Amino acid sequence: PRNAPMFGPGGRAYVYRSYGLHWCMNVTCGLVGHGAAVLLRALQPLQGDALMLRRRLQPLRNKQPPATAYVARRLAVGPGNLCVAMAVASHHNDADLLRGPLRIVCDPKRVRGEVVATTRVGISIAQEVPWRFLLANNPHVSKAPSPARAS
Known part of the structure; x- marks a missing residue:
C-alpha cells in the first residue's frame, strides 16, 4: 500500500499526494510494524533560496509581480509548498533521510x-x-x- 513506508524503520520519507494535488512529505518515526510519521509543514531556508524561488514560481508564470513577492516570503511554508521548493515527489517515497541525498540533519x-x-x-x-x-x-x-x- 502507499503508506507502507510509515510502517518501516524511522528516518524514512513517506511521500504522498494530498487530495491528488500536492505532494506532502512525512518523516517516519516509529518502530517497524507500527505506523508513525511526522508531517513536515514548513521549513526555514538556510541556503538555496534562489533555487527554491525558481521552483515555486514555475507554476505561477502567468501571475502578476505581487505573487512573486508573496512566494519569496513564503518559500517553503505549507506542506505542498515545502515539497515544491525542495523538489520532493513520488520518487522520494521511502528514501533514507539519514544517509541519502535528501536528508535531515x-x-x-x-x-x-x-x-x-x-x-x-x-x-x-x-x-x-x-x-x-x-x-x-x-x-x-x-x-x-x-x-x-x-x-
Whole structure:
C-alpha cells in the first residue's frame, strides 16, 4: 500500500499526494510494524533560496509581480509548498533521510528560538492534541499557532 513506508524503520520519507494535488512529505518515526510519521509543514531556508524561488514560481508564470513577492516570503511554508521548493515527489517515497541525498540533519547550533508544542492544524480529528512542534515566533511557520506551550 502507499503508506507502507510509515510502517518501516524511522528516518524514512513517506511521500504522498494530498487530495491528488500536492505532494506532502512525512518523516517516519516509529518502530517497524507500527505506523508513525511526522508531517513536515514548513521549513526555514538556510541556503538555496534562489533555487527554491525558481521552483515555486514555475507554476505561477502567468501571475502578476505581487505573487512573486508573496512566494519569496513564503518559500517553503505549507506542506505542498515545502515539497515544491525542495523538489520532493513520488520518487522520494521511502528514501533514507539519514544517509541519502535528501536528508535531515540535526544541528542544534542553527536552531534559534524556543521549540514549543501547539495544537495541530489541517485535520478534523484530535485537533486539540499538542503534537505540532515549531519554533516560537518564527515567520516560516505554516499557520499561526494557537497559544504555545514550551515543550
